[in-house]
Amino acid sequence: MAGKKHPSRTRDFRAATYDPAMHWVLFFDGDCGFCSATVRIVARIDRRARINFSPLQGKLAASHELAGFISENGGTLVLLRETDGRLFFRSDAVIELARALGGMWRVFTVAKLIPRPLRDWAYRQIAIRRHWWPGTSASCALPDPELVRRLRE
Secondary structure (H helix, E strand, O other): OOOOOOHHHOOOOHHHOOOOOOOEEEEEOOOOHHHHHHHHHHHHHOOOOOEEEEEOOOHHHHHOOOHHHOOOOOOOOEEEEOOOOEEEEHHHHHHHHHHHHOHHHHHHHHHHHOOHHHHHHHHHHHHHOOOOOOOOOOOOOOOOHHHHHHEOO
């Protein structure tokens, strides 16, 4: 095997590196207090304002045919990477979101090593119970002006 490189060492990781031109849209259940609280937290963490937000009930989600991802029994977070139009769902969306946030949040990208069926199972367990989590309410708090600027319909 002399002269041949190990396949895992020759993969192109450039797509996973930081690109300041990249932007994302985080689609969320606009009727879910837990989801709205998550959006407020992400907006606070994302100081570069590269992540925008749109409810799954909105026009932008409808144009991407995402309305089917709203469900009382385990709806999902959907993340759109606008740079290339790629959509991420469930646990893949959470991992891509950690990558998009950068900094210390990138440590959560190691979850990619866990098999997707197991990651998605854990994601569904949280999603199914999202309306019952303590500290969330059925209604949404009024967003701050910075968050309103980043909301897309």
